[in-house]
Amino acid sequence: LWLNAAGWAGVQAQLDETFFSGKRNLVAPNDLESAMARFKREDILAAFQPHLQPGEEITHHAFGVKQPHFLLLVGLIFLGILPGIIAVFLLTKEYVVAMTNRRVIILQVKGKLNVKEMREFALGSVPPATTSTGGLFTHIKVQSEPPFVAKFHRMGLPNNREDAMAIGAALSGQALPGAA
Amino acid sequence: MSGQRCFFCEAAVVADTCVSCGVSASAPRRACDGCQRVILAAAPACPHCAHVRSNEMWWKIPLIVAMFLAVFIISVIAGMLV
Numbered sequence: 001l002w003l004n005a006a007g008w009a010g011v012q013a014q015l016d017e018t019f020f021s022g023k024r025n026l027v028a029p030n031d032l033e034s035a036m037a038r039f040k041r042e043d044i045l046a047a048f049q050p051h052l053q054p055g056e057e058i059t060h061h062a063f064g065v066k067q068p069h070f071l072l073l074v075g076l077i078f079l080g081i082l083p084g085i086i087a088v089f090l091l092t093k094e095y096v097v098a099m100t101n102r103r104v105i106i107l108q109v110k111g112k113l114n115v116k117e118m119r120e121f122a123l124g125s126v127p128p129a130t131t132s133t134g135g136l137f138t139h140i141k142v143q144s145e146p147p148f149v150a151k152f153h154r155m156g157l158p159n160n161r162e163d164a165m166a167i168g169a170a171l172s173g174q175a176l177p178g179a180a
Numbered sequence: 181m182s183g184q185r186c187f188f189c190e191a192a193v194v195a196d197t198c199v200s201c202g203v204s205a206s207a208p209r210r211a212c213d214g215c216q217r218v219i220l221a222a223a224p225a226c227p228h229c230a231h232v233r234s235n236e237m238w239w240k241i242p243l244i245v246a247m248f249l250a251v252f253i254i255s256v257i258a259g260m261l262v
Binding site: 145 | 206208244251252
């Protein structure tokens with residue numbers, strides 16, 4: 001990336017303001033989540049747009065992954081750290097999940113939100129599902145054919161934890177804690 | 181859900197199953213790389229244009245094995261040089 005003198009001065013001023021004005025202590029948690037987010041909210045909503053029915057509205061959306069089995073993950077990294085990490089990256093599936101007023105839509109994506117596969121569960125007829133929430137991840141497992149299993153990191157997207165919990169609650173038929 | 185239509189044949193769906201073709205409404209689906217029509221993700225070939233989808237694992241597994249072999253060979257050579 002080549003910048004001209006004026007562009008570089010602008011970048012330098014922005015860096016000075018960020019790092020030397022004390023503003024770095026005022027970063028809101030939501031800003032941090034936005035900075036760490038895998039995708040932008042607008043891009044995710046655009047990816048779901050072709051799959052929506054007339055009158056259907058997205059109420060929650062979340063980003064999750066399905067990694068190889070933990071023992072395989074540990075074994076690969078034990079054999080070699082760098083190739084192990086690359087192997088885990090290659091074997092990880094990425095999902096964006098959206099809940100609408102009618103159904104839950106699951107898109108398996110690769111790269112910059114290129115949709116590989118799509119599936120849906122109508123909210124009235126979801127196969128048995130289990131969810132659990134830990135310190136970092138919300139796990140969702142739907143016992144469909146084939147089963148859908150994914151875990152959602154709390155920093156995957158802004159409000160990823162809350163959205164994943166809401167989607168999990170809708171799939172498993174449970175009420176969210178604190179919900180009326 | 182009432183009014184739900186099968187993604188495969190547009191027939192009505194009852195209890196998550198299409199009354200016409202028997203496909204599950206929640207089955208994974210994808211666009212065929214050949215004709216771009218929606219087909220079952222598990223189908224090895226497109227029923228419309230017979231386009232066969234290649235499995236991504238055909239290059240991922242050899243790449244992973246090659247990486248580990250390369251690391252092993254490099255470590256052996258480095259051990260001989262030290």
